[in-house]
Amino acid sequence: MEKQTLESKKVCRHCHIEKPLSQFEAQKRNKDGHTNRCKSCRCKHRYESGAYQRERERKHSYRSNRPTYYTDEIVQRMMSATHCVYCGEEGNRINGDANELVMDHVYHVGGNAGHNIDDNIVACHRGCNTSKGRLHVYDFYQSSERFTDDLWHEFVKQFASRLLNREPTPSEIEAWKQGFADEAFELTTEVK
Structure with missing residues (x-):
């Protein structure tokens, strides 16, 4: 029983905190079948890098049926505001x-x-x-x-x-x- 508990946890390579495997996204190429970065660290990285902002712009463009051409400058300006x-x-x-x-x-x-x-x-x-x-x-x-x-x-x-x-x-x-x-x-x- 203890072996199963140890296998269901993993240490995130970014925050170095041991978390349950459910806190990691699935990735078949890794031995344990999950990514090495936890979901919260991934979320934080995407937010800080502007990936969330770019995704929101892409979805807005799709929904409004109008192309949007936001430059990296505008994304950086929005992220630093x-x-x-x-x-x-x-x-x-x-x-x-x-x-x-x-x-x-x-x-x-x-x-x-x-x-x-x-x-x-x-x-x-x-x-x-x-x-x-x-x-x-x-x-x-x-x-x-x-x-x-x-x-x-x-x-x-x-x-x-x-x-x-x-x-x-x-x-x-x-x-x-x-x-x-x-x-x-x-x-x-x-x-x-």
């Missing part, structure tokens, strides 16, 4: 949590200006992403008392700097702010 671009609060990596940092399109892809390009993608809380939905980013900021002028200024500054590939001047930031406001107004009047 620590704060929500919209509300400025710190995010986490807890799957399904309202404060989980997820990818959002500033201009939704179904809209006139929306594109699946790196400059149109930001990291934000899952809750902010859900609240924003298909709203224009200017309307989203205007719709809540939670968002301040400072947050709006910082968002516009970051967005403009990505598109310009340099730090925008204060007058350029103000022009971008006005451009967002005008664009939101035009979209609103088109709908009516």
